[in-house]
Structure formats: structure tokens, C-alpha cells
Amino acid sequence: MESTLLPNIVGYLSSIDPFDRLEKQEQNALAAAIDILYLKQGKRLADEQIVGQGLYIVRTGAVEQYHTDGTLRARLADGDLFGFSQLYRSGECDYSLVALENALLYRIPKQVLLKLMQDNPAVRHHFSSKESVRLAHSSVKWAGEEMLYLKKVKEVMNRSVAKVHPHTSVQEAAQIMVDKHRSSAMVMDGDKLLGVVTDRDMTKRVIAKGLALHAPVSQIMTQHPQTIQSDALLLTAMEMMMLHNVRSLPVMEGGQIAGVLTATSLTEKSQVHAVFLISRIYRQESLTELVSMVPQRQAVFDALLSVNASPAIIQHMMTLIADAFNKRLLQLAERELGPAPMNYAWFVAGSQARQEMHLNSDQDNGIILAREANDEEQAYFQQLAQWVCHGLDTCGYALCPGEMMASNARWCVSLDQWQRNFRQWVVLPEPQALLDISVFLDIRFLYGAQGLVDKLHQTLTSCVRGNQRFLSTMVANSLRVSPPLGMFRQFVLTKDGDNRQVLNIKQQAVSLVVELARIYALTACSLVPETSKRLEFAAEHGVISHASQQELQAALNFINQVRLHHQGEQVKRGKSLNNQIAPGEFTAFERNHLKDAFRIIARYQEAAKQRYQAGGRLR
Numbered sequence: 001m002e003s004t005l006l007p008n009i010v011g012y013l014s015s016i017d018p019f020d021r022l023e024k025q026e027q028n029a030l031a032a033a034i035d036i037l038y039l040k041q042g043k044r045l046a047d048e049q050i051v052g053q054g055l056y057i058v059r060t061g062a063v064e065q066y067h068t069d070g071t072l073r074a075r076l077a078d079g080d081l082f083g084f085s086q087l088y089r090s091g092e093c094d095y096s097l098v099a100l101e102n103a104l105l106y107r108i109p110k111q112v113l114l115k116l117m118q119d120n121p122a123v124r125h126h127f128s129s130k131e132s133v134r135l136a137h138s139s140v141k142w143a144g145e146e147m148l149y150l151k152k153v154k155e156v157m158n159r160s161v162a163k164v165h166p167h168t169s170v171q172e173a174a175q176i177m178v179d180k181h182r183s184s185a186m187v188m189d190g191d192k193l194l195g196v197v198t199d200r201d202m203t204k205r206v207i208a209k210g211l212a213l214h215a216p217v218s219q220i221m222t223q224h225p226q227t228i229q230s231d232a233l234l235l236t237a238m239e240m241m242m243l244h245n246v247r248s249l250p251v252m253e254g255g256q257i258a259g260v261l262t263a264t265s266l267t268e269k270s271q272v273h274a275v276f277l278i279s280r281i282y283r284q285e286s287l288t289e290l291v292s293m294v295p296q297r298q299a300v301f302d303a304l305l306s307v308n309a310s311p312a313i314i315q316h317m318m319t320l321i322a323d324a325f326n327k328r329l330l331q332l333a334e335r336e337l338g339p340a341p342m343n344y345a346w347f348v349a350g351s352q353a354r355q356e357m358h359l360n361s362d363q364d365n366g367i368i369l370a371r372e373a374n375d376e377e378q379a380y381f382q383q384l385a386q387w388v389c390h391g392l393d394t395c396g397y398a399l400c401p402g403e404m405m406a407s408n409a410r411w412c413v414s415l416d417q418w419q420r421n422f423r424q425w426v427v428l429p430e431p432q433a434l435l436d437i438s439v440f441l442d443i444r445f446l447y448g449a450q451g452l453v454d455k456l457h458q459t460l461t462s463c464v465r466g467n468q469r470f471l472s473t474m475v476a477n478s479l480r481v482s483p484p485l486g487m488f489r490q491f492v493l494t495k496d497g498d499n500r501q502v503l504n505i506k507q508q509a510v511s512l513v514v515e516l517a518r519i520y521a522l523t524a525c526s527l528v529p530e531t532s533k534r535l536e537f538a539a540e541h542g543v544i545s546h547a548s549q550q551e552l553q554a555a556l557n558f559i560n561q562v563r564l565h566h567q568g569e570q571v572k573r574g575k576s577l578n579n580q581i582a583p584g585e586f587t588a589f590e591r592n593h594l595k596d597a598f599r600i601i602a603r604y605q606e607a608a609k610q611r612y613q614a615g616g617r618l619r
Contacts, residue, residue: 006031009106016057016079017589018126022116030116035107039063039099047093054110056083061103065095075100079588084127087113153237154230157251157259163188164197166218170206173197173217184248186257187221193250193257195221200247227252228261235313237261239320245282281324287391290328294396297321298571301359305568311560312532319355322397323348323446326365329391330447333384340384341377343370345445345452349404353444353529354514356560359567360577362398363389364439366411368418368452381412404439415452419459426463429473438477441518442529457527465525468612474522475612478515479605483598484508502580505563509594512601513556516608520544531556552604555597562590 009031013019019027035054039045039061050056058080065073065082073095076082086093087110108116117124162185164173177185177199187195197217205211205220226244228237230253237249247263263276277296284290300321304314330346350364351357367381385406393399406412413421425437441460445453464470484503503509517531520538528534532553539549566581586594 005036009034012059012106015588017587017592018120018122020589021122022120026116026120030108030112033109033112035109037105037107039103039105041099041101041103043099045097045099045105047091047096050083050093050097051086051089051091052110053107054083054087055081055108055113057081057106057108059104059106062100063097063103063105064100065097067095080592083107151234152230153228153232153234153249153251153261154253154258156234157230157261158182159259161186161250161257161260163257164217165189166194166216166221168217169214170202170211170217170220171213174202182260183262184260185217186250186260187217188257191256193225193227194218195223196225196248196250197221198248225250229253230258235316239316241278243320243323245279247279278321278324281321281328284328285332287329287332287394290325290332290391290395293325297396298359302568302571305564311557311564314564315351315356315358315560318359318361319352319357322352322357322361325395325397326352326363326388326392327447329388329395330384333387333391336387337380337383340448341380342373343449343452344368344381345449346388346406346447347443347453348446349439349443350400353442355444355530356514358564359571360579362400363392364400364404365389365406365446366404366440366443367406367413368456369412369414370449370452372414372416378409378412382407382409385412402435402439404436415455418456422456422460423463426460426467426470429470429477434473434477438474438515438518441522441527444529460527461525464522471519471523472612474515474519475608478512478519479609481507481512482605483512483601485595485598485602502582504579505559505566505581506579509559509598509601510556510563512605513552513559516552516601516604519608519612548604551600555600558593558597562586562594 006028010024010027013022013027013031019030022030037045037049045063058076058078060078062075062077063082064075067073074082082097117127160180160182162177162180162182164176164185164187166187166189168176168187173185177183184196184198186193187197195218197220201220201222206213206215211220226240226246227250228240230251240249241247241263249261250257251259251261253259263279277293277300280296281290281293284293297318300317301314304317326346326348334340345368346365347353347368348363348365351361352364367385369377369381373381389399389405389407399405404411422437422440425433429437443453443456514531517534517538520543521528521534523543524538524541526534526537526541528537535544535549535552538544539546544552562581563579566585567577569585570577583591
């Protein structure tokens, strides 16, 4: 090969998965070993040039593969690979290959490819025969924030703890905190933790109220504080801080205080101040002030994306931030309207319930009332729901187009009415009922009386348990949309508002895995809302195998990775966020691995169709 061609070939290889993961020296050596072939339009590539010869890359042009019966097998273009399936064969090829238009082909000789696979795990995993293995090794290396969140609490906590007796004076407790350089002190009775006092308690409960400095610290401490075990993940600790709006957690080890974890220590170690943002959200005193926090939500998203945090981490953090906005709006609404006239529960549904939110998520929610409301009580809750839902919209969580919100009087009713709704939906799963229940099967308590949500879950579990007819109907409904792969193994596209051919990554990909996981979990009588936990629960209870769980999880991870990256690019370009991706916006890497993900989904859709007609375990 002429040396003048090498830079061009090296440059091209560096854009093709998996060769873009090779070291520069390896790319140079590979480029030097490549054979270049030119195939004129209408000409066939001879079998002996494919079988056992190596791996082909379509550099320019397009080719078509045909089965031995003459039917089309695949259409391939720039960046697509072929020949690997024939690497270990001899004799005739499984397919014929003809140039659809003039095509320039690169061929990596068999021995060169085998040596690459032996020496380089990325190349070896790419050519694995299982889509899930390829997907598992296709994702970016998650580091930085990801590694922090997956550490254990004991790796980050401070073991220097300020401890005081309940009879210790406020002034003495403050001095101990200063001496220990701590922002909080544990109030102990021997080895028993009675409470926690913080520097903020000193400000709000002592100075602001003029409390005597010699008063015992037990008067200002927070009793029965939230604690966390030392071997828990930092992600769990962050969620607890956000959920309970606290900035420090006593860390327990063997029933004893082992240290303290503070929000300050987390933000010092993290570029993403999600804990700090949520703490600020709870301190805002009006809707206007809450709106001023919205840009920081995007900053958290951008920062997580920039450090290659996993899709699950990004979605979890975005959900926790949404929860904080929602709860603070409820608190402000109650302050504005007065105390609620009865117990109620505010729940979230859809992606927020599943903890799978992103920048473009809208809102789905509802209210469960403890009993039937009279006109005056109903008016109160409608005002509250309108205030909160429109407040969420102002804060960037769009109103649900289908009005699956508490502001819709249908979804602000008593527990008895909710129970009647679910029984009717399960017994008579008409089209509208299927739409309603598909939203409200994914609910999570957020605010108020949690027992009301628990009772609704109990009703739903009893309705669904052993109800094969309902599950079969759910499966049939979910199969109305198939993964977007056509007979050419290219994407089947829809049209957007501008009549462009696009892939709707939510409807044609994400939702398909979500629906499968929901059905598996219902089969196991679980109402846990998170998709990953549903797959895990279904595997643990024998509804699907652990291999099936891993395959579907790998597919979902990669699809979400592409979706979030697409949103990040839209933000950078100042475009409005949506789920439509034009095919030209996919890299060859994304296109090839999305095909793997779609093949996995298609396989499990077909298995679900068969299983829920005939019974048995899905493998």
C-alpha cells in the first residue's frame, strides 16, 4: 500500500467503532495491513473473497446482501461492517453481496483481526456473538461523579465526631463544635444517640429566639435523627439528605456512632452540587424564587453529562431535584391556602415515579383523599392542585398533554374512588382504561399521608395477582409498537412536525423496555416502579432469567445513554428538547449498537407474546 494513503485510512479507522479505541500505534499498524477493494455498481463480490478472508468495512458507496433464496438480507453503507460471520467458514458464503452503487471497501485480513481480538478486549467484546455483551462493553467509562456516588459512606465520612450530653449547655456544645471543627454535634446518652444539634439550630433556635446560652442542648436538638450505615452507598446517603432536607447524617457501624457525613463534604468532593441545590430549593419562599433555581437544574444535568455519569445516576439525580421542586410547591401551596381539610397523599407517576427523569420530562401526578370530599373540600384540593401543577410548569416541568395530573378532577379523588378505578380498569381493560392504567401502574408516594398510597397498592396487587387475562391484554397492548428495525436492518422511522424522517427514541425504544419490565413485575406481584428494580425483582422471582435481566438492562442503558447525549447536544445548540432524532445525527457507533439493543427488545417482545399465551418461564 502506498504510504500516502495511510493517514487517510488511519483517520477513518479512528472514527469507526471499535477501532477508535485502539492506540495510535495500533491504528497505524492496522491501516498498513488493510486491503483496498473497489466494487462497481451491480457487480458481485465473489464468495472466495468473503469466506474465511477477514472483516470488510464499507468506506464509500452502498452494498446489498441477499439470502440464498434471493431475498434481501441487509443493505449496508458507509461505516457498516460485514464478513465476520463468514470468518470461520469454508466453501460457499451464507449470502451474496452486490454493489448497489460504486463501493470502496476496506478488508482487514483474518489473521490481523484475530490478533487484534486477542490483544484488545474492546475489539474482542465488539465482535461477541451476543448483543448484550457488545452493549455492555459499548458504554463510555463512567468515572468522576459516578465513582463518587458508588463509593461507600465509610470512605468519605468524617470519623471526628463532636459528642455532647443532653444536659450540656448550648454555649458549651457550641464550643465543642468549634474545637472539633464540626458543624454538628451528636447528643448522646452513653452509647445511645438521642439527637443532633447543628450550627443552624444554634442560629434559628437560640439566637433568633433569644434562648439563654445556659439552656440544655436537649431543648434545641433534633430528636430521632435520620442515620445511615457505614457500608451504604453515597448515592443512598445523598437521596436521604434530599428526601429529609438534612445536611448531615450520623453514620452507624455495629450499632455505634462511627462518624458523620455532611453535605459540605460531598460538595467539596463533587463537581455536581445536587445536594446543595436541593437544600436551596427547600429554602425558597415563593414561586418566583423557585423559578430562579431552574438554571441550576440544567447545570447539574450538564455537569453530570460532562463527567460521563451513567444514565441511571443522571436520571436519579434529576428525579430527586424534581421531587424537591414538587414538595416545596406543596408546602408553599398549603401555606397560601391554609391547612388541608383532611388527610391526603400526593403521588407522582410516569418517569418521575420510576426515577427516570431527564431535562425534557413533563409531570404526571395525582391526589388520593382520605374520604369523599364535600364541595368546599373539593374546591380546596382543586385550588391546591392547580397551584402546584402550574407552579411545576413554570419551573420547567411541562403540563401533561393527556392531563394525567392532580389538577384534573378525575385524578383528585378519594381512596375509595381510586380503588374502584383500578378494579374497573383491570376487569374491563378497554382502550382508554389501558391508557389510564399504564400511567397509574407507575406511582410513588411523594407528600402527605403515605398510608393512602400503600392501601391503593394493596388493592392493585389483589386485582392483578393471578389475572392472566389482564396481563395478556397488557402484553398485546405493548406489542402495538415494535423496535424500529425493518427488513433491511435499518431504522424504521416516523415523521416529526416538520415532516422529517426521525427516530422517536422514547416511543420506539425506551417505552418498550419499560412496558416489558412492568409486565414482568406484575407477574411477580411487585409494584416497585423503577424499571431496573422491576427487572431485578422479576429475575429473583423466576419470571425471567438473570441472563434476560442483564440483556434488557444493557439495552436500556445504551438507549438512555444515546437519549441523554442527544438532549445535551440540543441544549448546546439552543434547540428545543424533544425525543426525535434524525438518522444523520447518529454516529456509526450509536447506529450499530442501537441495532443490537433493538434486536434484544424484539426478541423479548416475541417471547412475551408466546409466554403470555402459553405460560412458562421466559429465558
